[in-house]
Amino acid sequence: MRRIYLHPLPVRIWHWINAVSFVLLVLTGIQIRYVGLIDVIPFRTAVMLHSWIGFVVVGSFFIWFLFYIFTDKARLYHPELNPVELFRGCLRQAVYYAHGMFKGLPNPFHLSKFRKFNPLQSLTYQIVMLILVPLQCVTGILLWDLTRFAKVVEWLGGVRVVDTVHVLVFIIVVFYIPFHAYLAALGRTPLEHYKAMFTGYEEVEDEDSGAAD
Amino acid sequence: MAGLGAGDRRQHRSFKAGAGGLVAAAVMLAAGAASPAAGGTLSNGDEHCLSCHQSAGTDMPLANGEALSLHISGEVFAKSVHGPFGCSACHSDIDPAKHPGDVAPIAGRRSFAVARAKVCGSCHTDQAAQWNRGVHAALVRAGNPVAPLCTSCHSPHAVMKGAAEAMDTVPCKACHGAIFTAYAASVHGVLRAAGVTQAPLCFGCHGAHDVKVPTAGAGMKDVCFGCHVDAVARHQEWLPNTLLHFGVVSCPACHAPKARRKVDLVLYNRTTKEDAARPVGVPEFESPPGSPAAGRTGLDPATLFNLLRTLNRPGAVNQTGIKGRLDVRSGAEAHQLTAAADAVSDCNTCHKAGADAFQSVTISVAGPGGIPVHYGVSKDVLNSAFSINSIGGFYAIGGTRITFLDVLLILALLGGFGLPALHLTAKWLSRRAANRPRDSERKG
Numbered sequence: 001m002r003r004i005y006l007h008p009l010p011v012r013i014w015h016w017i018n019a020v021s022f023v024l025l026v027l028t029g030i031q032i033r034y035v036g037l038i039d040v041i042p043f044r045t046a047v048m049l050h051s052w053i054g055f056v057v058v059g060s061f062f063i064w065f066l067f068y069i070f071t072d073k074a075r076l077y078h079p080e081l082n083p084v085e086l087f088r089g090c091l092r093q094a095v096y097y098a099h100g101m102f103k104g105l106p107n108p109f110h111l112s113k114f115r116k117f118n119p120l121q122s123l124t125y126q127i128v129m130l131i132l133v134p135l136q137c138v139t140g141i142l143l144w145d146l147t148r149f150a151k152v153v154e155w156l157g158g159v160r161v162v163d164t165v166h167v168l169v170f171i172i173v174v175f176y177i178p179f180h181a182y183l184a185a186l187g188r189t190p191l192e193h194y195k196a197m198f199t200g201y202e203e204v205e206d207e208d209s210g211a212a213d
Numbered sequence: 214m215a216g217l218g219a220g221d222r223r224q225h226r227s228f229k230a231g232a233g234g235l236v237a238a239a240v241m242l243a244a245g246a247a248s249p250a251a252g253g254t255l256s257n258g259d260e261h262c263l264s265c266h267q268s269a270g271t272d273m274p275l276a277n278g279e280a281l282s283l284h285i286s287g288e289v290f291a292k293s294v295h296g297p298f299g300c301s302a303c304h305s306d307i308d309p310a311k312h313p314g315d316v317a318p319i320a321g322r323r324s325f326a327v328a329r330a331k332v333c334g335s336c337h338t339d340q341a342a343q344w345n346r347g348v349h350a351a352l353v354r355a356g357n358p359v360a361p362l363c364t365s366c367h368s369p370h371a372v373m374k375g376a377a378e379a380m381d382t383v384p385c386k387a388c389h390g391a392i393f394t395a396y397a398a399s400v401h402g403v404l405r406a407a408g409v410t411q412a413p414l415c416f417g418c419h420g421a422h423d424v425k426v427p428t429a430g431a432g433m434k435d436v437c438f439g440c441h442v443d444a445v446a447r448h449q450e451w452l453p454n455t456l457l458h459f460g461v462v463s464c465p466a467c468h469a470p471k472a473r474r475k476v477d478l479v480l481y482n483r484t485t486k487e488d489a490a491r492p493v494g495v496p497e498f499e500s501p502p503g504s505p506a507a508g509r510t511g512l513d514p515a516t517l518f519n520l521l522r523t524l525n526r527p528g529a530v531n532q533t534g535i536k537g538r539l540d541v542r543s544g545a546e547a548h549q550l551t552a553a554a555d556a557v558s559d560c561n562t563c564h565k566a567g568a569d570a571f572q573s574v575t576i577s578v579a580g581p582g583g584i585p586v587h588y589g590v591s592k593d594v595l596n597s598a599f600s601i602n603s604i605g606g607f608y609a610i611g612g613t614r615i616t617f618l619d620v621l622l623i624l625a626l627l628g629g630f631g632l633p634a635l636h637l638t639a640k641w642l643s644r645r646a647a648n649r650p651r652d653s654e655r656k657g
Contacts, residue, residue: 032564032610032611033610033611033614034566034611035560035561035564035565035611036561036564036565036566036567036568036611037565037566042560043560043561043564043611044451044453044560047453047560047610048453051453097636101640101647102639102640102643102646102647103643103646103647104646104647104648104649145454145457146454146457147454147456147457147460154483154534154606157602157605158534158602158604158605158606158607158608159605159606159607159608160600160601160602160604160605160606160607160608160615161601161602161605163608163610164601164615164618167614167615167618167622168618168621170622171618171621171622171625172625174622174625174626174629175625175626175628175629176629177629178629178630178633179629179632179633181633182633182636182637183633
C-alpha cells in the first residue's frame with residue numbers, strides 16, 4: 001500500500017463547501033416549499049438563508065471550474081466519447097456494486113493520480129458538475145430576483161417553468177446526496193474515502209498506483 | 214358614442230309634450246335671460262323660467278313611459294356653481310318665442326342624459342375629454358344602460374362647490390354603495406370623516422372623470438404610491454423580492470386582511486404585452502361568465518393547457534401568455550383597507566399549500582374599454598403539471614406548488630435512502646461470501 005496525493009486543497013475546499021451548502025440548500029428548500037407542513041424556521045429566514053447559501057455554491061462552483069480549467073486535472077472530467085466503452089465501463093462497475101461486491105470479487109476500477117473516478121462516478125460527476133449544478137445556479141439566480149431577470153424568465157417560459165426546473169434538479173440532488181454519501185463509504189473501511197477528502201491522500205495498493213499513471 | 218348623435222336642439226324641442234303650461238316662462242326667458250345676477254341671486258330672465266319650472270309636479274311624460282321632472286329649485290340653483298351663468302348658458306337651444314310649444318318628444322331619460330352630456334362638454338372640455346378616456350365612457354359606448362353620464366353624478370341645477378369632495382355628498386356612492394360603505398369603515402374613510410383631507414376620497418385614487426379600470430392590472434399600485442411614496446423602501450426592509458410582490462400582488466390583498474383573496478389569471482398578448490381580447494371560437498369563453506353553460510368549476514387544467522396550445526398553434530399571428538395576479542375578490546373588499554400595522558405580513562398566509570388565496574381562481578380577458586371580463590377557473594390549475602407551461606407567468610412558492618413534483622420528491626427520498634439501505638443490508642447478509650478467500654488467493 002502507498003499513499004498518493006489525489007485531492008488537492010482547492011478541490012477539498014470546494015468539495016466540503018459544496019457538501020455542506022447542498023445539504024443546507026436541500027433543508028432550507030424543503031422548508032420553503034413545505035411551509036405549513038414543516039415549520040422549523042420562518043419562511044422568510046429560510047428564503048434569505050437559501051439565497052445566501054446559493055451564492056456560496058455559485059462561488060464554490062467557480063473555484064472548482066477555475067481549478068480544473070487551469071490545471072491538468074481537467075483530464076478527470078474528460079468524457080468518454082466512445083459510447084461502447086462508456087457503456088461497458090459503467091456496466092462493469094454496476095455489476096461489481098450489484099453482484100461482485102457481495103461475492104468478494106475485486107473492484108474492476110483502480111485508482112491513480114489521473115484516474116480517480118470509476119466510469120460510473122465519472123459519468124455521474126460530469127452530469128452533476130457540468131449540467132445540474134450550472135442549471136441549478138442559473139435557475140436559482142433567476143428565482144432570486146425575478147424582477148431583475150423578468151425578460152429572461154419570460155423567454156424561458158415563465159416563473160413556473162424556471163421553478164419547475166429548479167425543483168426537478170433539487171429532487172435529483174435529494175436522491176443523489178445519500179447515494180453519494182453511501183458509495184463513499186464503500187472503501188476498504190467505511191471512513192477511508194472520507195478521511196482522504198480531508199487529508200488529500202488516498203491509500204492505494206501498489207499494483208493500483210502504477211496502473212495508469 | 215352613437216347615442217350622442219341626437220342634437221341638443223331636437224332634445225329640447227321635446228319639452229313640448231308636457232309643458233303646455235310653460236308658455237309664460239318662454240316669454241319671460243325672452244325678456245330677461247341675458248342678464249344673470251351674481252351673488253346667489255338670479256337674473257330676471259332666470260326668475261321668469263323658474264316661475265314655471267319651480268312649480269311642483271311639472272313632470273314631462275316621455276316616449277318610453279318614463280317621466281322627466283322639469284322642476285328646478287330656484288333657491289338651490291341660485292346657490293349652485295351654475296347659478297351665476299343662468300338658464301340660457303346651458304339651454305341656449307331654447308327658442309323663447311316657441312317654448313314650450315315647439316318641443317319634440319324625448320325618447321327616455323337615458324337618451325336625454327346622453328344628449329345633455331354634449332352640452333356639459335361644451336364648457337367642461339377637459340373633463341369631457343377625461344371622461345371619454347375613462348371606464349364610464351367605455352361602458353356607455355358598450356351600451357351599458359346604467360353607466361354614469363354627467364348628470365348621473367352632477368345634478369346640473371344643484372352643483373355645489375366641493376360636493377364631490379365631501380363624504381356625505383360624493384356622488385360615487387349612489388352606484389357604488391357597498392364599496393362606499395367598505396371605504397367609510399376603512400382607514401382612509403375614518404380619517405377622511407375625521408377631517409383629514411389628505412386621506413383620499415373616491416376621486417383621490419380613481420380620478421374624478423378619467424376613472425380607470427381598477428382591476429386592469431397593477432395600475433392602482435402606482436396610485437397608492439402617489440401618497441405612500443416610501444412604500445417600496447419600507448417594504449424592502451422586510452419583504453424579499455419586494456418588486457415582484459408589488460407586480461403580482463394587489464395592495465388590498467395584504468392591506469385588507471379580512472378580505473377574501475383570489476388569483477386572477479390574465480390572457481395577454483406576449484408581443485404587445487396588452488391584455489388579450491376574448492378568444493373567438495373557444496367554447497369556454499362563448500357563454501357569459503358565471504352562467505350555467507360556463508360550468509360551475511370553470512376551466513380545468515387540461516382544458517387551459519389545450520386552450521393555450523390552440524391559441525399558440527404554429528403560424529398564429531400573436532402568441533398568447535397567461536400572467537397572474539393575487540387580488541381580493543370584490544370591489545368592496547378592495548376598500549377594506551386597514552392601518553399598515555394590521556396588514557398581512559406573515560408569509561405563510563399565502564406561501565403554504567391550501568392557502569385561502571388560492572381557493573378562488575378566475576381568468577380574465579379584456580372586455581369593452583379594457584374592462585376585464587372574468588371567467589371561472591378550477592383552482593386545480595394552480596397545482597397541476599399541465600400548468601407548468603400554460604400558466605408559467607404565475608407561481609407562489611409553496612402555495613401553488615405542482616403536486617406531481619411532490620410525488621417525485623417522495624420517490625427520490627425513498628430511492629436515495631432506501632436503495633443504499635437495501636445495498637447495505639445485502640452487503641451485510643453476504644459478508645461471509647465476500648470475506649471468503651477467493652480460489653486464486655487460496656492457490657497462492
